[in-house]
Amino acid sequence: MNVEQPQLLSVKTTKPQYSRTQSLRSASATNEYFSDYASDATSIKSNQTDDSGYETPPSRISSPIPQSELITSEMTLPTRPEAARPPPVDTRQDRGKNRRSRMLTSFDDMSPPTPGVDDTPYIRFAIEQLSADEEVMGHGRHSSILSNDTQPLRYLPSLSEEEEAPLAAHPVQDGREPPTPSTPQRPISRRPLPNEILLPVYPPEGQVWAELGFIPFPLRLWPLCVYIFLCLLVITGLLFSNIFALRNHGLYDYDGYATPRYFVFQYLPQMLGMILLIWLFVIEAAIYRTVPYLSMSSTGAPHTLLQDSRILPSNFVHPDLSWFKIHGRSLGVSFVIFWITNFTIPLLSCLYQTQWVTNDGPARWRWTTVQGVGWTLFVLYLFLVAALILALIHIHRQESGLMWDSASLADLIVLFQKGNILPDFERTEVDATVGDSLPPRSLRLGYWTTSQRPDIFYGVGEEKVSVNRLSANMELLLREKGLDSQTSSFDIERQRYSYASAFTRSIHSPFTRYRWVPWFVRDGAVLAWIIAAVCLIIAFLVVSFVNKAVQHGFLPQLPSRTRAGGFSSANFLFSFLPALLGMFLFLVWQPIDTYFRAVQPFTNLARPSGDSAERTILASYNACYPGEAVIQALINRDFKVAYIAFIGLVSATLPILAGGVFTAQLFANGQVRMVASMPGYIALSVLLTIYALSYITIWPTRKRYLPHAITTIADLLSFLYASPLLAEPALSHVRTKADLVARLVGAPLGLTGDSRMKGPTARYAFGIYIGRDGREHLGIDRRDIF
Structure with a gap:
């Protein structure tokens, strides 16, 4: 039996090789997050293919192994212009030199690991991804301190239908520019417009603008004068009681402990004192929310008003000594005296006592004044009158700069929407203490204009400092992109890229969202x-x-x-x-x-x-x-x-x-x-x-927990600085509080004003939203945006 001799055939094999080229967008997913450098680059469109990306991600993602040598293949992707290329990606060990940026390779580049190659980089990469996923799901340890090295994320405008196809590979000749799209998108930039400076403006002679001297009712001249007059009446009554009781061996005869006279001497003094004290609390609350804006209208205002000046009253159990640090001695002394006034109620309760009198007619019990307590109250109320006069002078020595009582979130939006200080609040919504992240600012409240625009607006800003404005149509493009990305399918690449930064992990973390409560x-x-x-x-x-x-x-x-x-x-x-x-x-x-x-x-x-x-x-x-x-x-x-x-x-x-x-x-x-x-x-x-x-x-329920305190203006602005509400037409060019309410709620109908003309009721919510910069933020926005 003849057995054929086996023949050996040689097969030419080549080792699979691939090249990496930085791309402006993922080849497998559209409408995705991009790094800041991409906002200045020109969109690249291929004219040779209409292939679509992967519908589902592969089961394995290759590790970002650095290539020592770039080998040219038959097909290469178009090259990015040099100016639009991103900076090199830093490793985890090198955090101090540049901002950290993690980028996944294209799905086209994925392949199994080559035998004979060390698997250590793959294992390390897998461990890093698993750790990141644990942090995203809330199982890992979350830090409340935000790293400054984190690269911010940004949305790019949605591509047109023609541009939805992935970039096709095609040869590029030396010296040739990449093909230019027929309908290029305008690159997005967050840089301020050149030479646009915020300038104060004042009404010219002969013209009357909206007055900026609003004072809350408790701080107006005649209510304060009425309060001071009542204090003077109490002082007069104390003086009379002390002198009359000394000269007449008491005031009235004692007739029992369940009579009207008992009520007058044992309950009525404290009742009158408590009325004055609650009124004083109302005055203090008005000072707390007004003085920060009043200081912005004066020269030499503190540069840390937003972060250090409280807007919620706190002069109750212990005195609030922060007034000495922020607003000077006059208000500091006034608030110390206001706190001491709390002791007038216990003193008034023991002002009148019974005394056994034997040297004035028949022996009997009589109501009399405790002299030591009476004169102590006399001095305390004198100090209270002096403190009120100091506060009155401080408040009324100049215009307040306010159009109405700024006490709500909508009022803050009106005041700060067109200023130039909101960029300072970048990423502060996740900070445990917002004031520590803000630089000092010399703020002014009043009318403004800019060096490039003729319009005049009202608000808070810093004089002769650049105005950070978004470029034309940017907000609309970014909003459309943000909404599309919220409704699009979720994939592994999006998860890893979205949560690549510590900031994004923080706003999604329940540890940050529900961190603060008094x-x-x-x-x-x-x-x-x-x-x-x-x-x-x-x-x-x-x-x-x-x-x-x-x-x-x-x-x-x-x-x-x-x-x-x-x-x-x-x-x-x-x-x-x-x-x-x-x-x-x-x-x-x-x-x-x-x-x-x-x-x-x-x-x-x-x-x-x-x-x-x-x-x-x-x-x-x-x-x-x-x-x-x-x-x-x-x-x-x-x-x-x-x-x-x-x-x-x-x-x-x-x-x-x-x-x-x-x-x-x-x-x-x-x-x-x-x-x-x-x-x-x-x-x-x-x-x-x-x-x-x-x-x-x-x-408190879970809904009452917040990422940080809300005791200062800066704390509140950290939830508003990127909100699209800042560009709401209903909140622009508002002149009165009634106008603001009518725009947000509805205008009254008829002469009675019982019913209101309303369109579709807008609802507002607190959560993660797409900001005006196209990125995710934690704060306040309209409900349909979330």
Whole structure:
């Protein structure tokens, strides 16, 4: 059997090779994120092929192994012009030289790893990708500090239908330019227009523009004068009481602890003092939100107004000493005196005491004035009048620069939309402390123009500094691109590229989104408040009503005899101390009330479907009066804010009642006991119970958590600096607050104004949106943009 001799055939083989060329867009996905350098490059269009990219990504992505030598193949992609080429990609180990930028290779370049080649780069690359995916999903460790080396991402305009085909490979001759598209897209640039400088402008003689001297009602001249006049009346009453009681051995005869005269001497002084104190809180709140803008209208204003000047009142439990740092000594001294005024309520509760009089007719008990307390109050109210005069002079010595009371998010948009300071807030929405990332600025509030445009506008800006404007049609192109990318399919390349920067991971991270809440409403603190309040109220009720201990009286354990000046140790202690404790409870509730009022617009914005302008960007509960806040919150259906504001009013009665329920009584057996006025004590017990149980309602939900505080103007602007709301026509060229509300809500119809003419109701939300620069941001925008 003949067996054929096998023949060996030689087959010519070549090692697969590929070349890498930087491309302006991914070959497998359109409408994608790009780096900043791409915005200055010209779009490249191929005229030789209509092939489409991969429909699904391959199962394996090649590692970015650097090629030591570029081998020419039969087909090469068009080369990018030298000016449009990106900088070299840095490695993870070299973070300090250039911004970090990670780019994936084209799907066309993917191939299995070649045998015999070290797999270490592939393994390292896979580990890096897995780590990045864990951080994206929230399982990794997130840092609250944002690296400055992170390359910002940008959207490019959507390509036309003809340009949707991927770039085809075709030979390029030496010295030839790449083919020019027939309809080139205008390159996008975020650079400011050349030589466009922001310049202040003032109305010429003989012309009247909109006045810039608005002052909130509590700070106007005649309301402040009325308040000062009332303080002078109190001072006069104190002076009269002290002198009359000395000359007439008291004021009136004592007739029991359940009579109208008892009410006048034991409750009425604290009630009048509390009215003045709540009015003072309203004045303080108006100063907090007005003085930053007032300082912008004057020369020599601090350069850190936006980040250091608070707009929410905080002069409650402890004095706010930041006024000395930001606004000078006059307002600093005024606010220290305002805080000391809190002690007038406990002092007023022990101003009048009973005294046993024997040298003026028959021996009897008489109401008299405690001289030491009376003169102390006399001095404190004199200081209060002086502090108010200082504040009045500081506020009215010049125009405020305001057109209306700027207290809502919509007001901030109107003031800052055309200025030149918003670029300073780049990426600050994820910072734990916004002020640390902002440079000092010499700001001015008023009318402006630019060196390149004749139009005049109103707002806040820095004089003789470039105006950063987006180029023509840029916002429209970027918005269309952003919306398309939100509805397009999600693929692996998009995930890896979108989350390539720490900033983008931060805005998507729940650790950043729900990071901040004041310490006193954190879970542990609220739980402590609830336990302490419930335990104390139970102990209070048990001690008070078991065996009728309060009704039958208890020994004061202190001398109860009234001296010549009307002072009694027992009466003073059991009037001043309960009123002081009640005052502490009242003051402790005020920061809670302030926080819930301030955060409620963000709570409404955080709803899945957003909310209307009245409940979001127009809401300004902190600018409302105490009773007005309750009514306005009920109208807006913000019931939690309404209840907390109502408890703020209820808590004002605690020091009034607590300071007047106890008096020393002489019993038939010769003992002196501290006896409570039962009508007042029962009312106090009921109100204390309501107050204690109200701490259960202050547990903040997830919607009330924010990335950082909202106590300054800078904190709020960090959520608005890139928002398309800054370019809303409804928020441009606004002249009055009524005009602003009418544009956002609707204009009233008819003479009654009961109904409003409304188009489709716009809803606003807080979340991740596509900003005016085409990138993702965390902040506030219209709901249909998210």
